[in-house]
Amino acid sequence: AQKITQTQPGMFVQEKEAVTLDCTYDTSDQSYGLFWYKQPSSGEMIFLIYQGSYDEQNATEGRYSLNFQKARKSANLVISASQLGDSAMYFCAMREITSNTGKLIFGQGTTLQVKP
Amino acid sequence: GAVVSQHPSWVICKSGTSVKIECRSLDFQATTMFWYRQFPKQSLMLMATSNEGSKATYEQGVEKDKFLINHASLTLSTLTVTSAHPEDSSFYICSASSRTSGLYNEQFFGPGTRLTVL
Numbered sequence: 001a002q003k004i005t006q007t008q009p010g011m012f013v014q015e016k017e018a019v020t021l022d023c024t025y026d027t028s029d030q031s032y033g034l035f036w037y038k039q040p041s042s043g044e045m046i047f048l049i050y051q052g053s054y055d056e057q058n059a060t061e062g063r064y065s066l067n068f069q070k071a072r073k074s075a076n077l078v079i080s081a082s083q084l085g086d087s088a089m090y091f092c093a094m095r096e097i098t099s100n101t102g103k104l105i106f107g108q109g110t111t112l113q114v115k116p
Numbered sequence: 117g118a119v120v121s122q123h124p125s126w127v128i129c130k131s132g133t134s135v136k137i138e139c140r141s142l143d144f145q146a147t148t149m150f151w152y153r154q155f156p157k158q159s160l161m162l163m164a165t166s167n168e169g170s171k172a173t174y175e176q177g178v179e180k181d182k183f184l185i186n187h188a189s190l191t192l193s194t195l196t197v198t199s200a201h202p203e204d205s206s207f208y209i210c211s212a213s214s215r216t217s218g219l220y221n222e223q224f225f226g227p228g229t230r231l232t233v234l
Contacts (some may be wrong), residue, residue: 007219035222037225042227043207043227043228043230044208044225044227044228045160045209045211045225047222047224047225087159091160092161101148101165101173101214102148102164102165102223103150103162104162104223105151106159106160107159108158108159109157109158109159111157
């Protein structure tokens, strides 16, 4: 069965520094998609970045990059030059191609606090 | 980007009453909508998947008769919490997708509804 694991319940980072949020996944499918979402205290889910299992290059979106290591089944999110507004809960999620409903499986989440 | 709205944003109700939450895709047609439940500091738990015009598919452990889901049009899905009890108090989030094929089918999330049952 597919599973997403985020082992860091909480993380602290100094403003302007980079931080890596860990995510490992388990699936028997060859085709899958990995997503990262940000959830501030307001509760809205904000899409950050996507990586497909067949993508050869790591995805990047502005200050966000995804360190995709397929053999290790990890998809860590790297946030560069942290800002105070980055303080939020972050979720890693996966979608398998065999899931014709399009549903996502979410990890437990990591709460990130950026210190001034 | 695509916008999904939810109404109400928060609701307080008495135990035993029913509460309806609406989820609307404002600028696209949502073939599929998803309903999630989230307790404080926890992950999103998928409750059900609904496709327009058909019955919702509920996840294991979710009571179909308690959480009624209707997806009557391509832009509207509703979740009704029937005979609500304090343990139903939670943050309910919907998301919508315009397609389910392919790996990259971004789900667009609503802002969530905070339900408090007294």
